Amino acid sequence: MTFLTVSGGVTAAAGFKAAALHAGIKYSDADKLDLALVLSDQPAAAAGVYTLNQYAAAPVQWCRQVTAEGLAYGFIVNSGIANTVTGAEGLSRAKAMAQVAADIAGCPAEQILVCSTGVIGPQIPMEKVWSAAPALREGLSKEAGGKAALAIMTTDTVAKEAAITFTLGGKSVTLGGMAKGSGMIMPNMATMLAFITTDAAIAPALLQKALRQATDVSFNMICVDGDTSTNDSFIVLANGMAGNPLIEEENEDYQTFAAALTEVAISLAKKIAADGEGASHFLEVRVLQGRTWQDAKKIAKAVVASNLVKAAFFGQDANWGRIACAAGYSGADFDPEKVDITLSSAAGAETVMRAGTGLLFDEAAAAKILAEKEITVTIDLHDGEAETTAWGCDLTYDYVKINGDYRS
């Protein structure tokens, strides 16, 4: 299937508008947008997957209820404060944020999703959100989608958007999204925050199913630091304004839609990995010919999460032993004596381990490969037909610096 990439993000699909501004929730810098609103012109099928962390944020608890009903008009998101470990008061403030957006949309609060990201602990200063409400209402436009992507950033260094168009039932459908996330990234069900909107018509149950499928091979396959956030949320809204025949069963249209959703989710997930806190290299770990997909996944994620592997890529050191070591402790079922490992980038490819034993490879060629910004590690298990890919980044001084003084 081919999808045409288009510009824009969360407002690329028909009927979606956004607004974003500086409400002063935490950041004093007036240039830092920290509050975003995205609304659909008509009610949308809503689906979401959320963190499995036991300290799930108050807005996550709220969103679970909303997507369980399967219908929403949009979402309101703040950065700076996570509204996590905030007790009953935190939940009440998450609902109050929903009410602000609901008043603008003209719908019940229960049809508005709420997401927060930032420091764990403090309460959301609601007076700042209430003060911002009139400007949010007036600012709503298709063009503000990019500003919304900026407003949800915390330690991110770039905004993350992606959008594609494709045909469903003879109608042109658009699917676009935005995401944020740079640290505390080891998603388990979903990532920090990701939002995809589409004008496709699809029933909520099938939207949820496609979302889970897409999550498994996108946000669940990235790792910056191994810490699973309390606020991870991946939300999709489908408002049906493309006019395609409603997808109500797993027919060909469903397969097309699910593939499109997966493509945008992977695109956003890779942008999160590439923008990992302090990262100087983007790492792609491909695992081929595994016994099962779960085995391939365990290895890909163990390698991309290993501090020692990540530090070696920072040092541009072809330390393949650490890659084998991480595969070895991953818990995957595989035959260590069959494994090949190859390092590659735009500068070439070098096989460093074959059939479970190290090779005398060309160190100079390896050094050139590792000097590139984007590196691929290919681990061929020669043990089956399953394959998968994970994405991450290297471990640098700057990661430590950023997280040594993030809160203060």
Added chain:
Amino acid sequence: MTFLTVSGGVTAAAGFKAAALHAGIKYSDADKLDLALVLSDQPAAAAGVYTLNQYAAAPVQWCRQVTAEGLAYGFIVNSGIANTVTGAEGLSRAKAMAQVAADIAGCPAEQILVCSTGVIGPQIPMEKVWSAAPALREGLSKEAGGKAALAIMTTDTVAKEAAITFTLGGKSVTLGGMAKGSGMIMPNMATMLAFITTDAAIAPALLQKALRQATDVSFNMICVDGDTSTNDSFIVLANGMAGNPLIEEENEDYQTFAAALTEVAISLAKKIAADGEGASHFLEVRVLQGRTWQDAKKIAKAVVASNLVKAAFFGQDANWGRIACAAGYSGADFDPEKVDITLSSAAGAETVMRAGTGLLFDEAAAAKILAEKEITVTIDLHDGEAETTAWGCDLTYDYVKINGDYRS
């Protein structure tokens, strides 16, 4: 039970001698000792636990066979090269190292343990080991125990030894050991390398049982970077020269011995955590009143392994939200609404979270507490009677630096 701490390490117990020297296995610096031999004057009961990494090093494969038989005269250890992912040739070289020690001890190679630590991939240069054999034989002495502890170091900055005496069946028994480990530390069954010798008389099966008990609350409770090494080994030799009645059942003497073994194992494990690569703070994470010991352990290890928690302590930031977050994703069964978190050190104690909600604590007092080198995090689950403790260190620029250029 009280145990008297004494000086010395792996040769503190009666009948153990050591030798250590620079064989030039990897390090060019002639001052860096890299080969150690420890022998007992008479055959010793031998027990060991080893890495669960599928790429278990060749010497680990060798040692598993030796401790399965339960009898050994001693061990030979090199640093610089790990003899891991080295195939059949690596196993043959591990046996050749055993033969060198066996010729000195006058026993079969199958009664000598072999350990290696260092870079994964290269083969051990056997001619260097063979050349060193005469000097190893001549160097054997009780006094060289400290040199052996130096010879097994890689990125370690200090040698790690511990020894105690106590009474068993009316006889004075000594138990002493040495360990190494600074990076690739997230033991799963055992740690990088740890050796304990004792003159106690105990049957091999009970020695193995006591070893497993001690491992669970010592080496399995430390974490530097979350990477489980391919070479983790914790070995105990008991040569019976103290003359105590042979421990053949789980009587009071066994309980005393197991407690003594645990004390020395914890002492060595804490020294490894405190010497974590690049560490500027030593972290102790105590979990109290858990539902089960496994739940308490999951939380303690998740907190001590979290890159974000570790970076916050480097930055001396009382970022308790990251501690709660790590507990939340640990997989432990607990009630998030009951949890208290307290930070303490020689400079005082400050409770930062009570009953699952953050407190407005004294930031100045917290800053003083976190400026100390040794910090304790106490997580009280108020949910049962199980408790445990894990140890680790902070994540610093130097960790990244050390691992960015370790191999080259």
